Amino acid sequence: MPVARRAAARPEPDSPEGRHSSVVFSDDRQWAEHLGVFVRSGLERGEQIQYFADTTAPERVLRALTEAGIDAAGAVTRGQLSVSVAAQTYLAGSGFDPDTMIGLWFDAAEAASASGYRGLRVIGEMSWGARDVAGADRLLEYELRVHEEVFAHVPLTAWCFYDRRLMADAYVSVLASAHLTHRGEPYAVPALRVAPLADRPGLLMSGSAGYDTRDAVAAAAAVISGAAARTELDLADLRHLDAASLAVLADAAAGRPGGTPLKVRQAPSPLRRLLQLFPELDSVVEVVDR
Template sequence: MVKMPGAAVPAEREPGTGHHSSVVFADDQEWAAHLCAFVRDGLARDEEIKYFADTTDPGRVLRTLGDAGIDAVAAERRGQLSVSTAAQTYLAGTGFDPDAMIGLWYDAVEESAARGYAGLRAIGEMSWGARDIPGADRLLEYELRIHQEVFERLPLTAWCFYDRRLLPDDRVDVLVGAHPANRGGPVGRPVLRVTPLTDRPGLRLSGSAGYDTREAVAAAAAAVRGMPTARVELDLAGLRHLDTASLATLAAAVADRPAGPPLGVRHAPPPLRRLLDLFPEFGSAVEVLDR
């Protein structure tokens, strides 16, 4: 039975100790360097390690580790290291379901703790996000949601591998922004970047939100809707433009949440303040915190 995101964290663990990072690379050498560093660190910390491959042959993962002097075969034999595929994890069933995947993280952390490991760490190849797979359009929503719904609650470290050879640059740039940290190569600046706040529940929006960024706004709205806290904030210090449709999408997400305080907005640009004056119906769902 898949546990819901509100499931209790094992008592011996402290929530919020994990890290969610993107890793952008463009060649096999970079891929191998990140892989080996991640696995070495996990073995040294006595953590369980999972690798979810998409286009990479699982045997190649083990060979690469072995070539770097890491006894991956022994780690796999004792159950500390496992290499599976996206089809067995992210894409099991009819496609990608963020809610199901979030539940699976809770199961995996609990099982790892029961086996006596100090924590769980995982690498996921995200190249499937560029293919015509049911639910792939919800990948940004998932990346935004798991900071609050998973990493703030579980002892989990996960690196999302983004191979520039397999994903469009503009898609990579947007997805990388959904991670609190990027350990890979440089990324460009998308029209709209949405990033989780790390000091409080909420999101930071930078750039311009309009018709061309409606998918990113919808993902942000879905993340706001699912955040498991009463108070949620948006930091708009870097936002140059927010159109009425985008504001309505975010306000509707707040309205769908359980009864609680309105969406708090900090550093609201003048256009947003004017929109709120023109459309007072948003006032019950949106509160400017620094008027």
Template structure:
């Protein structure tokens, strides 16, 4: 049985899934070397999924940083591969397949005698014209509860500001409860969504309207896929919610494998007016009082 809140990798689930942002090669190298060194020192297996860089460049950079990467590769403690062999191993990006890969990778690391697994994934592929890339936000939201709360795993999602548009970066990075290397004055997305640090669920912040429908759709997909019996959707930080966004949420609630209603917390005044006008949108949900915290 794996630990649920604390793991061999240290810290809580909220700490162990981080968005790491950088703007220069030197910043990338600094994050890489410190993260890998910590994993090797803790007798964990370390995996790196390259995209904009090459596996050879990763190992050379580690050597330049004082790490005997070739020896770690030979003994199987360091595995450097590519996004094409992991995130994109099928004909499209599939969050369910990637979640399964994390579970298998943790089992493999344990079978080889390692105390845990840590990984770095370069995420620049998510903003290219790749089949399934539109599901990246759904994936980032789901893995907090489906992976990091349940497995001895620590991972950094590497986001290169030179390759990922600023608006997409803000939305994707906001889906992590831990974030490092962020710009001094980052722009705020019109709508962001993050997993709750406590109970299974998500928190929407900002304005949920037509212009942010892709974010709402990703949140709805994560909601419908959640295996948890009880799920909370915190709307207390929403300034606006239109009928289209509420429809996405209502349909997702009805698609869930559990028959337990999704608990809605807070929400703008428009939420209650919409439920009065369209009571069918309340099917699969129940209104609650109070506000959940995200640990941010």
């Protein structure tokens, strides 16, 4: 299967696109290496570091850091490092809610700054997304939203840990490809890739949108319908768009707040035909070809 290829020019670590990374691994050695690199860098930069565990015991995280030569105990004592579990963070309350989680990032970054740290660093184990957890079906929506809604505004660096032993490869591919920066093992290119645009509000959709990718289309639609700012949907690399997916995206565009149009770049022929049949959509969709 084809694997994702990263651009030769990597985003700057302090840019929004460089601070939100997917990390894919399949054994404990890789997990510990990524963990050590992340925490050591945060300590050197004077940032506060938080680890949100799911299946990993907090004491195991601290032990791995100590074995890597990092004074984890000292960092915990002075408040620079903390390890908590998903039930206290992502899944606090009745389940996962992207809106609540996005608000919490602002609060956490503000608290880190008030404590004298240069920024906030977070690792999140995302394996809970593959279980029957309330709100887990909104995980892709969340990964797509945080680039524009969080990382463009607050000094936060986050690595999302995807353990192949706990998540299906197809699901890992969809979630990992929603990040602009990737570390660790390569992953197969999903049938439909949905990712945030690096330089402006909006989404990139590439590949094929059909019945098998309806969950990814629904996540994209949720982002489109909820974005108040001018938003762009880049479809230049979309090879196929079936009628059901087209209807979902059209409904999302029509339901956008404030009447701001959705700019669609390189709209495929089915969408152009839909606009011809329903001219009232002209007020909610703006097609551009460059």
